[in-house]
Amino acid sequence: MKIIAPSMLSCNFGKLEEEIEMVNKSDADWFHLDIMDGVFVPNITFGTPILDVFKKYSEKHLDMHLMIVNPENYVEKFASLGANTITVHYEACDNLKDTIKQIKKLNVKAGVAINPDTDVSLLKEFIDQIDLVCLMSVFPGFSGQKFINETYERLKSLKTIISNSNANTIIQIDGGVSLDNAKKLVSIGADILVAGSFVFKSESPKKTIEKLYTAIN
Secondary structure, eight states, X not given: OOEEEEBXXXXXXXXXXXXXXXXXXXXXXXXXXXXXXXXXXXXXXOXXXXXXXXXXXXXXXXXXXXXXXXGGGTHHHHHHTTOSEXXXXXXXXXXXXXXXXXXXXXXXXXXXXXXXXXXXGGXXXXXXXXXXXXXXXXXXXOSSOOOOTTHHHHHHHHHHHHHHTTOOOEEEEESSOXXXXXXXXXXXXXXXXXXXXXXXXXXXXXXXXXXXXXXXX
């Protein structure tokens, strides 16, 4: 089964509890939560008070995407806030191997995100230790960006690296996902599609999630 993970950064925070409940009742399996520090990326999103709300009301997998510097200083805190997966950026880690181990010791799945201009081959030496690779299909920082078409070739390369290593790593695509590219991404090897603006700016987010889910399953 392929997974839809709505990016809650695009939801209506004035009605956060209602938005969480909508996703709870939808065909989505995960909540994707973007935590940005204004240093690693030129934007600041939300911190622990908002994550407390997700911990309280979510009935699904909490996928926390840390777009922050020195993520190793915070993974324990995010695990305590209910994270099922913690994804750190390759570009933000001084010692990625140690950070992956640190996350796994907390009984949390370890994800690694890479930016569109980072060579996927750099993950080869770590791939069998990574539970999830988040392949950024836009440059991180802001929602609503256009999908970068070079992502298709990067996805193929990443899938080959995983296969050649006999790893069980799953692949997540984050940025610019819509009905226009969902089927193709899954056919190439994506397991999880993160969709933000496409879902929450639609007339019926719940129906849009259903359409995406149906398209890839």
